[in-house]
Every structure is written in C-alpha cells, then in structure tokens.
Amino acid sequence: MSAIIDVRHVNKAFGGLKVINDCSLQVAEGSITGLIGPNGAGKTTLFNIIAGALPLDSGRVFLDGEDITNHPADELFHKGLLRTFQIAHEFSNMTALENLMMVPPRQAGEHLFATWFKPTLVRVEEAEVRRRALEVIDFVGLHHVRNELAGNLSGGQKKLLELGRTMMTDARVVLLDEIAAGVNRTLLGDLIGNIERLNRELGYTFLVIEHDMDMVARLCDPVIVMAQGSVMVEGTIEEIRNNPAVIEAYFGSTPA
Amino acid sequence: MNEFVFFINNVVIAGSVTGSIYAIGAVGVTLIFSIMRFAHFAHGDMMTFGAFMVLLLTTLFPQAGAALGVPTPLIMLPLAMVLTAALAVGLDRAFYKPLRAHGVKPIVFVIASLGVTLMLQGLIRLFAGTGGQSLYVDDRKEIFRLAVPLEGVRVPVVVTEPQLYLFVLTIVAVVGLHLFLSRSRLGKAMRAMSDNPDLAQASGINTNTIVAVTWVIAGGLAAIAGTLLSLDVTFKPDLSFFLLLPIFAAAIVGGVGHPYGAIAGGFVVGFAETLAVFNWSVLLRPFRDSLPEWLSLPGNLAFVGTEYKIVVPFFILVVILVWRPTGIFKGKVI
Numbered sequence: 001m002s003a004i005i006d007v008r009h010v011n012k013a014f015g016g017l018k019v020i021n022d023c024s025l026q027v028a029e030g031s032i033t034g035l036i037g038p039n040g041a042g043k044t045t046l047f048n049i050i051a052g053a054l055p056l057d058s059g060r061v062f063l064d065g066e067d068i069t070n071h072p073a074d075e076l077f078h079k080g081l082l083r084t085f086q087i088a089h090e091f092s093n094m095t096a097l098e099n100l101m102m103v104p105p106r107q108a109g110e111h112l113f114a115t116w117f118k119p120t121l122v123r124v125e126e127a128e129v130r131r132r133a134l135e136v137i138d139f140v141g142l143h144h145v146r147n148e149l150a151g152n153l154s155g156g157q158k159k160l161l162e163l164g165r166t167m168m169t170d171a172r173v174v175l176l177d178e179i180a181a182g183v184n185r186t187l188l189g190d191l192i193g194n195i196e197r198l199n200r201e202l203g204y205t206f207l208v209i210e211h212d213m214d215m216v217a218r219l220c221d222p223v224i225v226m227a228q229g230s231v232m233v234e235g236t237i238e239e240i241r242n243n244p245a246v247i248e249a250y251f252g253s254t255p256a
Numbered sequence: 257m258n259e260f261v262f263f264i265n266n267v268v269i270a271g272s273v274t275g276s277i278y279a280i281g282a283v284g285v286t287l288i289f290s291i292m293r294f295a296h297f298a299h300g301d302m303m304t305f306g307a308f309m310v311l312l313l314t315t316l317f318p319q320a321g322a323a324l325g326v327p328t329p330l331i332m333l334p335l336a337m338v339l340t341a342a343l344a345v346g347l348d349r350a351f352y353k354p355l356r357a358h359g360v361k362p363i364v365f366v367i368a369s370l371g372v373t374l375m376l377q378g379l380i381r382l383f384a385g386t387g388g389q390s391l392y393v394d395d396r397k398e399i400f401r402l403a404v405p406l407e408g409v410r411v412p413v414v415v416t417e418p419q420l421y422l423f424v425l426t427i428v429a430v431v432g433l434h435l436f437l438s439r440s441r442l443g444k445a446m447r448a449m450s451d452n453p454d455l456a457q458a459s460g461i462n463t464n465t466i467v468a469v470t471w472v473i474a475g476g477l478a479a480i481a482g483t484l485l486s487l488d489v490t491f492k493p494d495l496s497f498f499l500l501l502p503i504f505a506a507a508i509v510g511g512v513g514h515p516y517g518a519i520a521g522g523f524v525v526g527f528a529e530t531l532a533v534f535n536w537s538v539l540l541r542p543f544r545d546s547l548p549e550w551l552s553l554p555g556n557l558a559f560v561g562t563e564y565k566i567v568v569p570f571f572i573l574v575v576i577l578v579w580r581p582t583g584i585f586k587g588k589v590i
Contacts, residue, residue, distance in 0.1 A: 051458065053454065053457070053458070072457065072462075072463075072464075073454075073457040073458050074457045074458075074459075074460050074461055074462045074463065075462075077457075077458065077459065077460035078460055082458070083458055085454070085455070085458070089452050089454060089455035089458070090452065090455065091447075091448050091451040091452055091455065091456075092451060092452070093447070093451050094447070094448070094451070102444065102445075102448050102459055102461075103459050103460070165459065169460075
C-alpha cells in the first residue's frame with residue numbers, strides 16, 4: 001500500500017519551544033492509523049501542520065505524492081483532506097443541521113447570480129444537501145437536537161457534530177483529533193462502528209489521535225507513538241504495549 | 257395641522273434621510289468588523305471617494321442622464337460603486353493584507369486604517385479642492401411640494417428628488433444584502449467565517465475570497481452612502497469623515513458585527529439626532545392658550561442646538577455601552 005500522507009523531516013518551534021523535532025511519518029492509504037503519545041508530544045501541532053492550519057518551519061508534507069506543504073486548509077479540504085478539532089469547533093449561531101449544510105462544496109448557491117436568477121436550481125441542490133445532512137445527523141445520533149443552535153450543544157454532542165461534518169463530503173483522508181473525548185460509552189461504540197464503516201465502504205483513510213487505549217486497540221492498525229516532537233516507534237498495538245521505551249515515555253520510568 | 261406637517265418635514269423625512277445614510281454606512285463598518293475583527297476608520301473616506309467618483313464622472317459626461325430622464329449622478333453611481341469596491345480591495349491588498357499575514361493584533365489594523373483615512377482624505381482634497389460642490393452639474397435638483405388636502409393646511413410636505421432616490425436605493429440595498437446573506441452560499445460562508453474562522457477554513461471556505469467579497473460589498477455600499485449624502489447636500493472632501501462617529505455609534509447600537517442591527521442602529525441614531533434638534537415649541541404652539549399663565553412658551557425648545565448635533569450619537573453611544581454593551585441585537589463584542 002502506498003502512503004497517502006507522507007510527512008518528511010518536519011520542524012516547528014513556538015518561540016524557543018521546539019514542538020516538532022525532525023518528525024517523519026507515513027500513513028498508508030486505506031488504513032486507520034493511530035497517533036498516540038504523552039501530553040505535549042506534538043500530536044495536535046502535527047495535525048495542524050498537515051491540515052494547513054499552521055505554517056511549518058522546515059520539512060515537507062505530501063498528500064498522495066503531491067506536495068501540500070503550507071497549503072491553506074480550504075484548498076486541502078477540496079483535495080479531500082479533512083480534520084476535526086481537539087476542542088470541538090462549531091458555528092455557534094447556526095443550528096446543528098445548518099452546521100452540516102455549510103460543508104458541501106460547489107453548490108449553485110455559491111455563485112452570486114444563481115441566487116437571484118436561478119432560484120429553482122439553488123432550491124433543488126439545497127434540498128439535496130438538506131437530505132444528506134439529515135441522514136448524517138441521524139447517523140451520529142443528533143436528530144433530536146438538529147434545530148438547536150450548535151453553540152448550545154454539549155461537549156460530546158459537538159464532537160459528534162465534528163464527525164458528522166467529515167461525512168458530508170467525499171473525503172479521502174480524515175484527521176480525527178480526540179474524537180472520543182467527552183462522548184459517552186454507548187455512543188462511542190456507534191462512533192467506532194461508524195469510522196470502521198466509512199473506512200471499509202467508502203475507503204476513507206483515518207489518522208486518529210486518541211488517549212483512550214481501548215478505542216485505539218479496537219480501531220487502529222498500525223499505531224504510531226510520538227514523544228518530544230518526533231516519532232518514537234510504530235507497530236501494532238501489541239508491539240506498542242510491550243515496548244519498554246513507550247512505557248517509559250508514558251510513565252517516566254520503566255516499572256520495576 | 258400646519259405644525260404637524262412641519263413635524264413630518266423636519267423629523268420624519270429628515271430623520272429617514274439621515275437614518276438611511278447612517279444605516280448604509282454602518283452596515284459596511286459592521287461587515288468589515290465581523291469578518292476582519294477591526295474597526296475600519298477609513299470607511300468615511302471610502303464614502304467620500306465614492307461620491308468623488310460620481311462627481312468626476314458627472315463632470316466628464318454631464319449629458320449622460322438626460323437621455324434616460326434620470327439625473328446624471330444616479331447613472332454614474334453603479335460605476336462609482338465598482339470603482340470604490342476596487343479601491344477597497346486595493347487598500348486591503350496594499351495595507352491590511354500584509355498585516356494579516358503577520359498576524360498582528362487588531363489595534364494595529366485600526367491605526368493602519370487611521371493612516372489610510374488621512375491619506376485618502378488628502379488625496380481627495382488634492383484633486384477635488386476643499387470647497388463644496390454640487391453633484392448636480394448640469395441637472396436641476398427637483399423639489400416636490402405636496403399639498404396636504406386638508407382645510408387650513410398651508411404648509412406642503414417637501415421632498416427633494418435626491419431624497420426620493422435615497423429612499424428607493426436604501427430599500428434596494430437592504431433587500432439585496434438580506435437576500436445575499438441569507439440565501440447565497442457566499443453570504444452564508446461570510447456568516448460562518450465571522451462565527452468561527454478556523455472551522456470555516458477547515459470546511460473548505462476560502463477565507464481570502466470572503467475577505468475580498470466583504471471589501472467589495474463594503475466599498476459598494478460606501479459609494480452609495482457617500483453619493484446619497486452628497487446629493488442631499490453638497491460634495492465636500494471632509495463630509496463623510498464627520499459621519500464616522502454617528503456611523504460607528506449606529507453599528508454599536510445595533511450590535512457590532514450584526515448587519516440588520518446596523519440598519520436599525522442607523523435609523524435609531526438618525527431619528528434621535530433629528531428629534532433632538534427639532535424645535536418642539538412648534539408642536540406646542542397650538543396649545544398656547546390652554547397653558548397656565550406662569551408658563552410661557554419659549555421661541556426655541558430643542559433638546560440640543562443644531563450646532564451641537566454631534567453630541568447625540570455620543571450620548572446614545574454612552575447609554576448603550578453602559579446599559580446594553582452588546583447592542584440592540586446581540587452582536588459579537590470582543
């Protein structure tokens with residue numbers, strides 16, 4: 001399998017603090033790759049760099065062989081690279097349903113003139129997007145709050161809305177940043193099933209930052225461990241669990 | 257009844273005129289704030305620039321309107337809107353975009369816009385001169401006196417031609433803006449970006465496009481406001497600059513970042529101004545005889561003199577900031 005995301009020797013510092021230190025990693029196409037590591041390892045910063053939300057200091061990032069270093073997030077979105085945020089983002093002044101309806105690109109309504117002169121076309125497409133948004137909102141279990149302002153949703157519901165957002169368009173790679181944090185156990189099962197289905201049926205590749213080891217074990221293969229801004233080790237969850245270096249990175253010292 | 261017609265002329269019509277101009281100006285200010293998060297002080301001079309373009313084009317082609325039976329300045333307005341929109345985008349590219357790229361604090365933008373204000377005003381003064389000039393170069397300003405068909409009413413309702421155009425254009429601009437913001441995807445994208453710029457970008461919204469569109473709309477509206485103002489009175493290089501305070505007051509009254517609020521705020525401030533300078537003794541005069549003897553009606557009974565009109569928006573601003581800092585409609589205050 002070829003690498004759909006290829007990060008090569010990336011460096012990033014905030015002032016004097018070196019957050020990403022010569023980091024290189026590959027995500028195989030069609031995989032659900034886990035990205036774990038202690039707090040401050042640079043996982044989210046790396047996400048921001050891949051997704052174009054943060055400029056890097058040096059190094060390169062490739063999406064399916066194409067150099068996307070420092071490309072803006074909206075351009076990457078149209079290339080099929082989507083991300084969710086660790087702290088859930090939402091359009092707080094729009095309803096949950098409207099939040100999802102913001103996503104699909106290239107509608108007729110995007111053109112100024114169509115709004116005024118082709119109202120029928122706009123309405124038909126709008127109805128189509130709405131239908132899809134309703135499907136997605138049912139899927140992530142937010143049907144009962146679809147008409148609530150997104151700003152009023154709970155933290156867990158906002159996380160589900162984030163996942164829903166990635167399902168509104170045909171993505172190739174989805175970066176999930178702690179999607180399970182704050183989501184209750186029953187929903188978590190649905191969520192995992194959901195991610196697996198998107199992966200299997202639609203061929204989405206996932207790169208997942210997660211602290212919940214059970215979820216990582218169920219979902220991710222391979223797993224990449226980051227520490228101090230670079231990749232420490234990569235392997236199956238079993239290999240990771242039995243790696244003394246990983247245990248040391250997490251707990252500070254090898255248990256006696 | 258004569259007194260009532262006087263009230264209509266001096267408050268209802270005058271207030272609507274001022275209110276419309278403030279409203280259109282305030283919408284531009286509020287849109288720029290909601291997308292770029294800074295107070296754009298050069299807005300007044302963008303308005304002046306729009307009016308100046310109309311003056312320039314009208315002077316160049318004074319006969320253009322006669323063929324269509326419309327005053328020439330009005331024919332030139334769409335062109336002036338395009339030119340002002342281009343100026344707005346150009347100003348952004350030259351002065352604000354580099355600042356954005358460096359991620360500076362909002363106050364730096366505000367100071368930069370002050371610099372742009374001085375520069376624009378100087379340039380317009382350089383080319384237009386400092387005196388007042390009528391935008392009606394070759395046409396005559398039509399004044400309509402509508403007699404009120406009631407017995408004993410001698411005072412007519414007076415409306416000038418530019419005022420009628422002003423009402424029509426304001427309605428068209430407001431309806432057009434509403435349709436754009438609520439229906440078009442680009443308008444929704446603007447709302448999305450003002451709500452959460454990071455998420456907007458992660459949802460595939462090109463923020464550079466949105467910024468440019470915002471400048472185009474703000475520039476076009478500024479040209480309308482400046483031209484309508486200059487049509488109503490005369491064109492002066494510093495005319496719109498003195499409107500900055502009431503326009504910002506209108507934007508804040510309505511809730512910063514809230515376009516419909518800005519329209520409401522514009523009319524609130526406009527009417528407050530005209531009501532404050534209105535001579536109320538005119539309305540009380542018919543009841544002069546029934547007043548007690550110790551109370552004599554003064555000749556002028558206005559809240560503030562016309563020359564102190566500018567304190568009214570100040571006063572409203574203070575009241576709003578103390579008691580309802582988010583504005584009438586809840587805007588985004590940061």
